Amino acid sequence: MEAFVAVLARELRLAARRRAEWALPLVFYAVVATLFALGASPNAPWLKVAGPSILWVGALLAALLSLERLFRGDYEDGTLEQLFVSPQPVSLLVAGKLLAQWLVIGLPLTLMAPLLGVGFGMGAEVIGVLILSLLLGMPALVLTAGFASALVVGLPRTGVLLPVLVLPLVCPVVIFGAGAVRAAESGAPADAPLYFLGAILVLCVCGVPLAAAAALKNALD
Amino acid sequence: MNLIPNWMHRLASPPTFYGFADRLLPWLALVSVVLLGYGLVGGLALAPADYQQGEGFRIIYVHVPAAWMSLFIYSFMAGAAVVTLIWRIKLAECVLTSCAPIGASFTALALVSGMLWGKPMWGTYWTWDARLTSELILLFLYLGVGGLQQAMGDPRAAARACALLAVVGFVNVPIVHYSVEWWNTLHQGPTITKFDKPSIDASMLWPLLSMALGFTTFFGYVLLQRVQNELLWRERGNPWVVGAALAAKK
Numbered sequence: 001m002e003a004f005v006a007v008l009a010r011e012l013r014l015a016a017r018r019r020a021e022w023a024l025p026l027v028f029y030a031v032v033a034t035l036f037a038l039g040a041s042p043n044a045p046w047l048k049v050a051g052p053s054i055l056w057v058g059a060l061l062a063a064l065l066s067l068e069r070l071f072r073g074d075y076e077d078g079t080l081e082q083l084f085v086s087p088q089p090v091s092l093l094v095a096g097k098l099l100a101q102w103l104v105i106g107l108p109l110t111l112m113a114p115l116l117g118v119g120f121g122m123g124a125e126v127i128g129v130l131i132l133s134l135l136l137g138m139p140a141l142v143l144t145a146g147f148a149s150a151l152v153v154g155l156p157r158t159g160v161l162l163p164v165l166v167l168p169l170v171c172p173v174v175i176f177g178a179g180a181v182r183a184a185e186s187g188a189p190a191d192a193p194l195y196f197l198g199a200i201l202v203l204c205v206c207g208v209p210l211a212a213a214a215a216l217k218n219a220l221d
Numbered sequence: 222m223n224l225i226p227n228w229m230h231r232l233a234s235p236p237t238f239y240g241f242a243d244r245l246l247p248w249l250a251l252v253s254v255v256l257l258g259y260g261l262v263g264g265l266a267l268a269p270a271d272y273q274q275g276e277g278f279r280i281i282y283v284h285v286p287a288a289w290m291s292l293f294i295y296s297f298m299a300g301a302a303v304v305t306l307i308w309r310i311k312l313a314e315c316v317l318t319s320c321a322p323i324g325a326s327f328t329a330l331a332l333v334s335g336m337l338w339g340k341p342m343w344g345t346y347w348t349w350d351a352r353l354t355s356e357l358i359l360l361f362l363y364l365g366v367g368g369l370q371q372a373m374g375d376p377r378a379a380a381r382a383c384a385l386l387a388v389v390g391f392v393n394v395p396i397v398h399y400s401v402e403w404w405n406t407l408h409q410g411p412t413i414t415k416f417d418k419p420s421i422d423a424s425m426l427w428p429l430l431s432m433a434l435g436f437t438t439f440f441g442y443v444l445l446q447r448v449q450n451e452l453l454w455r456e457r458g459n460p461w462v463v464g465a466a467l468a469a470k471k
């Protein structure tokens with residue numbers, strides 16, 4: 001547990017020193033949402049309909065772009081090897097890193113979404129569901145992307161490979177996440193998709209650290 | 222303790238497997254030709270036209286077996302992936318990486334034939350129906366495995382990375398399937414419904430089953446050849462490869 005906290009604290013300290021790491025995804029998210037609005041005719045009614053989908057996919061892409069280098073720096077400077085020679089289980093340390101990533105990247109995006117939601121004409125209740133859905137879904141996204149970036153950590157340039165690996169895997173998260181918001185918008189109860197999101201999150205929390213640790217081990221072998 | 226019988230160990234050694242595949246290949250080819258031949262003649266010529274869909278229904282003889290294969294090969298690949306991860310058998314790695322392009326081709330075939338079938342029957346090439354969408358996502362999963370394998374240099378590391386991805390994807394496939402179903406039933410009213418399949422007549426069914434079996438043996442045929450190539454490439458420089466090359470020349 002101490003090792004978990006130590007890894008978490010280290011990641012947070014690093015992120016605090018490199019502000020661009022968590023600030024730029026927010027800018028990216030806002031720009032993408034704006035571009036969608038600009039692509040439509042001004043105040044087009046379909047924009048309100050497509051809002052949940054746009055906000056979800058935007059958050060997903062913003063998180064993905066910043067997660068490509070999740071393990072890269074540690075791989076290059078040897079920190080990763082240190083993690084592997086430590087007596088702690090690697091999956092626990094990886095879980096610490098992923099939790100830090102969610103705090104640094106996932107959580108700010110979650111808090112940013114309501115602002116953009118106002119722009120897409122969402123009411124207070126819908127925004128509440130949007131926040132809830134992102135709170136449950138974003139960690140699952142970060143975990144899945146963390147697994148994929150562990151797979152490709154040894155590659156010099158991954159480019160578009162990471163999104164290609166991650167996006168099919170996170171289809172259910174987008175379906176239930178945006179689905180919850182859409183349900184709220186149409187006045188229906190949104191708890192069913194939120195429960196599904198919670199279930200997916202539990203599955204990811206249990207499985208992904210193990211899979212990611214295995215992938216990292218493979219890259220180091 | 223001994224989970225793998227001895228003969229399996231021997232078969233998993235590259236030269237033995239190469240020879241085994243060489244002996245098996247002509248039989249697989251023969252069986253595939255017979256089954257596919259009967260299926261095509263029976264399905265395209267002998268079976269009566271459907272009372273609702275007319276001659277158009279005959280796409281079923283390509284479409285349904287291809288869709289079956291797309292799922293079967295993914296399961297097969299995941300099985301090879303588990304073997305790769307647990308026992309680190311080189312042969313399983315080759316099987317795994319050879320499965321991805323074949324599976325992607327069958328999935329693409331299922332999608333394209335489905336689109337061609339959808340146009341006359343549903344009036345549209347594509348609809349965001351649950352089954353179509355999960356098949357499309359399956360294609361993306363296959364392409365992800367293939368892309369990862371291409372991107373990584375070292376074949377063994379690439380195979381193990383692909384194995385992890387395949388296992389995670391395999392866990393994910395049912396989740397994707399049911400979430401897509403949920404999404405579609407919530408989202409879309411029955412504007413374009415799937416036609417009710419009439420319980421199929423024996424004269425139509427037998428060719429279909431024959432096609433499905435034929436597709437499977439054809440998959441075995443292609444897979445064995447791909448695995449053979451992969452083994453030759455990986456073991457180039459080994460004496461048995463030189464021997465096999467010389468034997469092939471004769």
